[in-house]
Amino acid sequence: MSVTQQPAPAPGSDPAGDEAAEQLRDRISADSLTTRRDYLRIVATVSGGLAIGGVGVAAGILHRHGDSETLPPTKKVTDRLEPGQSVAFRYPGDEDRALAVRLADGALVGYSAVCTHLACAVLWREDRGPDGELLCPCHEGVFDARTGEVTAGPPPRPLPKVFLTERPDGSVWAVAIARSGEPAKDALCRQFGDAHPLESAQLGCPGAPVAPESRRT
Numbered sequence: 001m002s003v004t005q006q007p008a009p010a011p012g013s014d015p016a017g018d019e020a021a022e023q024l025r026d027r028i029s030a031d032s033l034t035t036r037r038d039y040l041r042i043v044a045t046v047s048g049g050l051a052i053g054g055v056g057v058a059a060g061i062l063h064r065h066g067d068s069e070t071l072p073p074t075k076k077v078t079d080r081l082e083p084g085q086s087v088a089f090r091y092p093g094d095e096d097r098a099l100a101v102r103l104a105d106g107a108l109v110g111y112s113a114v115c116t117h118l119a120c121a122v123l124w125r126e127d128r129g130p131d132g133e134l135l136c137p138c139h140e141g142v143f144d145a146r147t148g149e150v151t152a153g154p155p156p157r158p159l160p161k162v163f164l165t166e167r168p169d170g171s172v173w174a175v176a177i178a179r180s181g182e183p184a185k186d187a188l189c190r191q192f193g194d195a196h197p198l199e200s201a202q203l204g205c206p207g208a209p210v211a212p213e214s215r216r217t
């Protein structure tokens, strides 16, 4: 069962679940400085078209996992990804296939590798155009490698995005997911919920308080 298929326990009704949630909050808190910056970069970068320096953001993947209502744990994808390279990985669950691609111009993108037609595996073909193409060989479905949008074949929806960040040591990390076609900010605000009030405030999520860090700047 994937992470997103697991039903959420009622508050206070599952000590083991509460403990796991607490451990997750502790881990996210320990990584909070990097993670909050990552989320802000995701929104700025995806809104601005993926062209950023220093930190790459990828959007990418999610089949059923895009339905998760909570933020999945951050996961290391690879130590390094050079232009013209791609790497398959699993995120957010161990059975959730995903794909990270470094385009020729350095943009870093990530998607669910599960075709939105009939769930065959999607591959990156570097030799097809400037950005290559994301190809599903089952029925010749084709997705734009930079946006995940459908460009040919029977897939009915874009590939769900996986948001990626690149850290100073060059390692690539998956930090969040989106539903097919869902804007980055909407996806993050939905998954932050009440568990990440500071991040929600910094992104300007609906109903979030004014961020303390924003008031100081």
Ligand code: FES
Binding pocket: 115, 116, 117, 118, 119, 120, 136, 137, 138, 139, 140, 141, 153, 154, 155
């Ligand atoms: S399963 Fe991908 S095009 Fe049909």
